[in-house]
Structure formats: structure tokens, C-alpha cells
Amino acid sequence: MNRADRKIEGERQSTQPDRDAQAARVVTLIEGDGIGPEVIGAAVKVVEATGVPIVWERQLAGRAAFERFGNPAPEELLASLRRTGVALKGPLETQVGQGYRSVNVFLRKTFDLYANVRPVRSFRGVHSAFKNVDLVVVRENTEDLYAGIEHEVTPGVVESVKVITEHASRRIARFAFAYAERHGRRKVTAIHKANIMKLSDGLFLRCAREVARDYPHIEYDEQLVDAACMRLVMNPQGFEVLLLENLYGDIISDLCAGLVGGLGVVPGANYGENGAIFEAVHGTAPDIAGKNVANPIAAILSAALMLEYLGQAEACARINEAVARVLRSGRTLTPDLGGKATTEQITAAIIRNLD
Ligand code: NAI
Numbered sequence: 001m002n003r004a005d006r007k008i009e010g011e012r013q014s015t016q017p018d019r020d021a022q023a024a025r026v027v028t029l030i031e032g033d034g035i036g037p038e039v040i041g042a043a044v045k046v047v048e049a050t051g052v053p054i055v056w057e058r059q060l061a062g063r064a065a066f067e068r069f070g071n072p073a074p075e076e077l078l079a080s081l082r083r084t085g086v087a088l089k090g091p092l093e094t095q096v097g098q099g100y101r102s103v104n105v106f107l108r109k110t111f112d113l114y115a116n117v118r119p120v121r122s123f124r125g126v127h128s129a130f131k132n133v134d135l136v137v138v139r140e141n142t143e144d145l146y147a148g149i150e151h152e153v154t155p156g157v158v159e160s161v162k163v164i165t166e167h168a169s170r171r172i173a174r175f176a177f178a179y180a181e182r183h184g185r186r187k188v189t190a191i192h193k194a195n196i197m198k199l200s201d202g203l204f205l206r207c208a209r210e211v212a213r214d215y216p217h218i219e220y221d222e223q224l225v226d227a228a229c230m231r232l233v234m235n236p237q238g239f240e241v242l243l244l245e246n247l248y249g250d251i252i253s254d255l256c257a258g259l260v261g262g263l264g265v266v267p268g269a270n271y272g273e274n275g276a277i278f279e280a281v282h283g284t285a286p287d288i289a290g291k292n293v294a295n296p297i298a299a300i301l302s303a304a305l306m307l308e309y310l311g312q313a314e315a316c317a318r319i320n321e322a323v324a325r326v327l328r329s330g331r332t333l334t335p336d337l338g339g340k341a342t343t344e345q346i347t348a349a350i351i352r353n354l355d
Pocket of ligand 1: 035039090091092093094095104263264279280281282283284285286287288293294295296298336
């Protein structure tokens, strides 16, 4: 690919009138792989319908970037993220057992986006095993087994290294308690396996306990990860903010999504000190990609979190309310929610319901 092509690829694509460009916030837009372009396209339409001026800086990542540049995380992408500090991102493909390393993990580590936050709540109109679930998964995002530090000791023997540090454990605990305080939550539950991983999970737990002492008005408890899984699928209403290491957080996020109707309705955000990337919990969903049936709500709610981060709390609330209304009416639902609507139809319904 030549320089001219690259310039076009990285070019800012504004859908706002020129006169708004001064006031507009620049955001890196990564459509992603699989259903990414469909759901991120929907989220962009909804954000634009709120009238908040955004200039999108479109960038390729993942498979699309690998096919184009031979690099799933090209320098243009990194430069854009450094410039804007904020991204709305679709899912990126990571091959199982082979291929390039996860770009998601790479971006989170490169930009030190240490806190992964996933609000999980029930919506009226969405069929699920439970009602009134309203919890938040706060997951450490930069270390643990999930960092993928592996090597072959000798053929037939591999080691995967679990790194837990005091620095990362303490700052994610602080984030979880500060989040709980800011959002009026009454309880933080640290989830661990310190009975077996006495040193690594033990350190994580010690940091959580120390931070908890600074927040005496917020209840703090601890649960073994196995027991927590059982309690989550029996009484999810007993949880408010879950504080987890990276790998447990990854697994439990999907479990929690299953409590409220699936991956199509759970948004997410990765926060650091100097920036944030907003993305749904779900992956590229290759089984439904390109069919105009993917549920865009998780991406749309992630975009709403992004607006909140950008100081647009009212636009965020309007999107949340529009989504809730569409789900409540039950008339325009995608197949994962038991309906027959297309991605485009549910997006249009959400836009119609924006106050
Ligand atoms: P997945 O989340 O892509 O799909 C799991 C199931 O949920 C599939 O049946 C899919 O059709 C369904 N699903 C997911 N999102 C949906 C939506 N918005 N609407 C309707 N149905 C939806 O998980 P899977 O199959 O394990 O991963 C596929 C690829 O995605 C892998 O390469 C994986 O590495 C990647 N991935 C990327 C993530 C990211 O970029 N943040 C997160 C999770 C997975």
C-alpha cells in the first residue's frame, strides 16, 4: 500500500458540517472485524443523531489491517490513538492457538488502559433468566495469565506465566471503589482463587483489602471464583461491583452477559489515566457477520459510555433511554433477542426513540 492510499485510510471523515469542526471532539473509530462494521456503523449513526459533534478518525486494526498492511496494529492506528486519546472500537479477530497476538491485549497494554468496565443490567422486554440484575464488572486489564506470556520449555511442555503486581492490583482496586462511590454503589466484591494461588491472588486480595479500608462506607466482601460463579447464576442481584483479575474478569463478563439476555446488550469500556477505548463485550460473531442481523445495542451502549466520558452525560442518558424503550416495546428486536428485525431496523428504531 502506498503513502497516498494510507493517507486516505487514515483521513478524518467528518459527517458534521464544517462549521462544527472547531467544537467537535476527534475520536478514533475502529470498525473492527466480523460484525464490527455493522454494529459500529449503527453506533456512529446513533451518536450522530444525538447532535453531539464528533469528528471520526477512521483506522484499521485486526484482520482488516493485517490484510492491508501486514500488521494488525499499524503505526497509523497507534498514532491516531495517541492523538485523540479516545476510541470507539468494534471487535477484532484473534485466532485460536496460532496467528498474530491479540490486538485488544496489545492496545490495552500499550495505552495502559488498566480498567475494563462492563455494566450488566436487565432490560424489560429482553427475555432472560433473571430480572433486576444491575451489576458492574471491573476487571484488571493489563496483566495476569491473560497477558499471554507463554513459552515452550521443551517439546510437549509449555509454561504460561501469571504476573500479578502490587501496583496494578492496588490501582484497579482503587478504581473499583472510586467507581462504586461515584455511581452510588454500596458493595464491592473481590473475586479470587487465593486458596490455591496463594501468592498471586493473595497479593491481589491484600491490595483490595487495603484499599477497602479507605472506603469504610462501601461494603467489601470476597468470594472464591468458583463459588462466585454459582452465586451469580443463582442470585445475581446479590452483586453490585465485581473486582477481578484479568482472566477471571474475561470469563465472568460473558457469564454475566448471559444473565441479562446475552452478548448483544452488554457494553464495555477500557479506561486509563490518559485515554479510553469503548467496545462491546462481544467478539466478531463470524457466524452472523455480514447478514445484517447482529444486535448493535452493545456497541450503541458502549458509544453512550464514550459520550459520558466526553462530558456528554445528557446525550448518554438519551441513548440509554431510547434503547430501553425499544427493548421494552418488543416490536423491533434482532434474532438474538427473539425477534426478526435487522441491525438497520433496530438502529432506526433507537434513533426514532431519541428524545
Ligand atoms: P463472539 O462474541 O464473537 O460470539 C459468541 C456468540 O454470540 C456467537 O454465537 C455470536 O453470533 C453471538 N453474538 C456475539 N455478539 C453478538 C451480537 N452483537 N448480536 C448477536 N449475536 C451476537 O465470541 P467468539 O465466537 O468466541 O469469538 C469470535 C472472535 O471474536 C474471536 O476471534 C475472538 O478472539 C474475537 N473476540 C474479540 C473481542 C474484542 O475484540 N473485544 C472480544 C471477544 C472475542
